[in-house]
Every structure is written in structure tokens, then in C-alpha cells.
Amino acid sequence: xxxxxxxxxxxxxAHVRPNGSGGxxxxxxxxxxxxxxxxxxxxxxxxxxxxxxxxxxxxxTHITVTGNRRMSRGEVLxxxxxxxxxxxxxxxxxxxxxxxxxxxxxxDAALRREFPGTVAVTxxxxxxxxxxxxxxxxxxxxxxxxxxxEYGPNYAELDLPIIxxxxxxxSSNQSNxxxxxxxxxxxxxxxxQRRPGLAKRxxxxxxxxxxxxxxxxxxxxxxxxIGDDHFxxxxxSYVDLAPALRERVPNIDYVDLRFDERVYVRPLGGGRxxxxxxxx
Numbered sequence: 310x311x312x313x314x315x316x317x318x319x320x321x322x323a324h325v326r327p328n329g330s331g332g333x334x335x336x337x338x339x340x341x342x343x344x345x346x347x348x349x350x351x352x353x354x355x356x357x358x359x360x361x362x363x364x365x366x367x368x369x370t371h372i373t374v375t376g377n378r379r380m381s382r383g384e385v386l387x388x389x390x391x392x393x394x395x396x397x398x399x400x401x402x403x404x405x406x407x408x409x410x411x412x413x414x415x416x417d418a419a420l421r422r423e424f425p426g427t428v429a430v431t432x433x434x435x436x437x438x439x440x441x442x443x444x445x446x447x448x449x450x451x452x453x454x455x456x457x458x459e460y461g462p463n464y465a466e467l468d469l470p471i472i473x474x475x476x477x478x479x480s481s482n483q484s485n486x487x488x489x490x491x492x493x494x495x496x497x498x499x500x501x502q503r504r505p506g507l508a509k510r511x512x513x514x515x516x517x518x519x520x521x522x523x524x525x526x527x528x529x530x531x532x533x534x535i536g537d538d539h540f541x542x543x544x545x546s547y548v549d550l551a552p553a554l555r556e557r558v559p560n561i562d563y564v565d566l567r568f569d570e571r572v573y574v575r576p577l578g579g580g581r582x583x584x585x586x587x588x589x
Contacts, residue, residue: 367397369428376432379458380414385430388412392428402428413457437464438498439514441472450475452502454494468509474517489519493537497522500540507545521567532563543567550585558583 369392374382388408392400402420409418409432417433437449440460447460450472458464475490493516501508513525515532524533524544529551535543543566550572554561558574565573565582575582 367424368426369393369395369397369400370426371428373423373427373429374432375430377434379434380412380432384412385409385432389428389430397422397424397426397428400428405430437467437469438502438508439472439494440467440469441475441494443476447471450494450498452495452498454491454498470511470514472514472516474515490516493519493522496538497540504541504545507541507548510548511544523563531561534563534565534567536567539569543569546572554585557585 372386372389372392374385377385388411389405392405402422405420405428406418409415409430414434415432416435419431421429423429435451435455435457437457438452439450441448441450441456449457449460449464449467449469451457472494475487475494494514497514497516501511510526511524512527512529515523515525517523520537522535522537522540524535525531526533526548531547531551533544533547535547546566547564554564554572554574558576560577562575562577562579563582565575572585573582574585
């Protein structure tokens with residue numbers, strides 16, 4: 310016999326509202342509001358960009374220069390003439406740096422923006438270490454053996470050694486010879502920087518033979534042949550040995566130190582070179 314059970318009110322069918330066109334209509338105002346806000350932000354950004362491009366506060370009106378000694382401030386400003394009046398945000402500092410690096414005196418350069426309206430330029434100049442004699446002209450030479458500028462009265466205060474032999478006009482292969490001689494000068498000058506006191510004593514350098522640098526010291530007439538390496542060590546060896554060498558050969562034509570432990574000394578007026586031990 311069937312038994313009737315009372316309905317439990319806790320168990321009811323969920324009243325679910327089906328999705329329909331009404332949900333889309335409710336979302337439309339929110340979408341319109343978001344779109345309006347986005348449009349306002351974009352418009353404000355565009356107007357801000359236009360203002361920034363046209364604002365006098367963002368125009369390059371001043372260029373500061375530091376680190377220059379030989380290259381005048383006027384020369385630097387002349388090279389960077391395109392920067393004046395340019396926009397601080399869009400001006401190419403890399404292009405300005407490349408222009409400065411094309412100057413023979415500039416070894417490196419750094420440009421940075423300083424708001425409002427200033428570009429700060431820091432110059433690192435090449436240092437002349439010798440005076441190269443090429444044909445009938447004299448040129449300042451840097452640590453790499455490269456020419457910086459023609460030597461003239463404006464550089465008269467520089468006390469630098471003279472370099473001969475850089476001109477390879479007598480060589481059958483001029484370009485290679487020039488490169489090898491410049492490389493020899495560069496290695497020699499760079500090595501001499503390890504001993505500033507010794508470097509100051511050098512009066513003349515001859516690189517006619519790209520495998521054998523010949524040095525003449527101040528207050529000394531002997532030609533000191535030091536080869537193409539160990540420049541400082543060999544030159545210092547000559548300085549240490551010079552008094553003893555003069556006792557044996559008072560008038561020296563040249564001293565050859567290319568063979569380290571063996572030193573060859575040739576007297577003036579010809580004659581056979583004498584072998585001397587490099588040990589004191």
C-alpha cells in the first residue's frame with residue numbers, strides 16, 4: 310500500500326534566469342563608459358606629447374663641455390651645432406658623439422641630457438707622446454702611433470721625442486710599411502709609459518726598420534738599438550751599463566741590445582763591434 314510522504318521544502322528546483330538579450334543590454338553602458346575613459350586618456354596623452362614636443366623647457370638651449378684641453382669649447386660647439394634648438398627627448402646623442410669622435414683630438418666622448426634644456430658633454434682627449442717627422446713636416450703622435458695634429462708654435466711647450474722613419478716613401482710596399490712602423494711606435498710609446506722617468510730621457514726614436522727601434526737619449530750620442538719588443542727593459546739595461554761601456558769604448562757609435570745577455574758596442578769611426586756581457 311503506497312505511503313504518502315510530505316514534501317520537504319528544503320529541496321526545491323533552482324530558479325535560474327536564462328541568459329538572453331537583457332544581459333547584453335545591461336553591459337552596454339559599462340562598455341561605453343570604459344571606451345569613453347580610454348578615449349579621454351589617449352587624447353590627453355596625445356596632447357601631452359604635442360606639448361612636450363613644442364615646449365621651450367624641452368628644447369636644447371645650453372651645451373656644457375668638460376674634459377677638453379687642446380680642443381677648445383668653441384670647436385666642440387661647432388661640431389655639435391645641430392643640437393641647439395633640438396628637442397631634448399628626440400635629439401640623437403649618439404649622432405653627436407660620432408661627430409666628436411671624428412675629431413683627431415677626441416679619444417672618447419659622452420653626452421647626456423640634463424633637464425631642462427641642457428646637454429652635458431664630457432671629452433676624453435688623445436695624449437701626444439711624440440713628434441713624428443714625415444717628409445718636411447712635423448706631427449703630434451699619440452700612444453697608438455697615430456697622427457693627431459700638425460705640430461706648430463701652439464704646441465711649443467710640449468717636450469716630446471722626435472720620431473723619424475715613419476715615412477715609407479722608399480719602401481716597395483708603402484701601406485704595409487707605414488702600418489708596421491706605426492705599430493712599432495705604438496708599442497714602444499705604450500711600453501715607455503711604464504717608466505715615466507725613463508720616457509722623459511728619450512730624445513729621438515728611429516723606426517726606419519720596423520723590426521728594430523733605435524733610441525737616442527738626452528745628453529747621449531750613442532744609438533741604442535732595442536729591436537721590436539722588451540723596449541723598457543732593454544733601454545734600462547743600457548742606462549745601467551752606460552758608465553761601464555764608456556770605460557771600455559769612450560766614443561760609442563751604437564749599442565745593440567737586441568740579444569739580451571749579449572750586448573754589442575761599436576766605436577765611432579767604424580771598426581768591429583765589441584761583444585759585452587749584459588750582466589753588471
